[in-house]
Amino acid sequence: MSTDVVKFSPSFYGIQMIPEECWLDYGFALLTIAGSDGEVSDPELEWLTIDLAESVGISEDIIGEWEEFDFEDADLEEIFTNINVKSFASFNKLLIYDAIRMSYADDDYSEEEKEKVYEAASMLKVSNEAVLAIESLIEMERAADKLRNIML
Numbered sequence: 001m002s003t004d005v006v007k008f009s010p011s012f013y014g015i016q017m018i019p020e021e022c023w024l025d026y027g028f029a030l031l032t033i034a035g036s037d038g039e040v041s042d043p044e045l046e047w048l049t050i051d052l053a054e055s056v057g058i059s060e061d062i063i064g065e066w067e068e069f070d071f072e073d074a075d076l077e078e079i080f081t082n083i084n085v086k087s088f089a090s091f092n093k094l095l096i097y098d099a100i101r102m103s104y105a106d107d108d109y110s111e112e113e114k115e116k117v118y119e120a121a122s123m124l125k126v127s128n129e130a131v132l133a134i135e136s137l138i139e140m141e142r143a144a145d146k147l148r149n150i151m152l
Contacts, residue, residue, distance in 0.1 A: 025079050027066040028066070029079045030048055030098055030102050033076070033099040034113060035071035037112040040071060043107075044105045045067070047101065048066060076116075080124065093130060095124065096117060096120065097134050117131060
């Protein structure tokens with residue numbers, strides 16, 4: 001196992017370091033969820049490969065693998081077994097949070113994406129109530145961003 005680590009934005013997530021190889025499967029999981037409606041739109045892919053990748057310092061190699069990933073034939077359960085989710089506090093909720101944010105990147109959090117989020121949450125032992133709370137948080141964040149853009 002590699003000892004390379006990537007700084008994880010502590011001010012945003014409250015986590016300091018994540019092994020770099022975990023990011024590969026983290027991105028694969030997000031792509032599988034966001035692609036459950038049949039496509040990963042350009043805004044969704046840009047959210048992953050630019051917004052998230054730059055904020056946490058993901059290498060170009062991992063970004064390249066994300067861009068080539070076949071999300072249609074992916075198995076979330078298999079992806080989750082590749083990540084030691086218990087080694088990171090709140091990992092499960094963070095993944096659900098990022099999956100919803102990525103799915104919303106094209107302004108369309110589709111029913112298929114929502115179903116896949118709830119399926120992933122079930123696999124990760126995140127309650128439906130917690131997912132609803134995360135969805136509400138993201139809706140509030142989106143509303144605040146829209147208001148900021150209008151006012152400023």
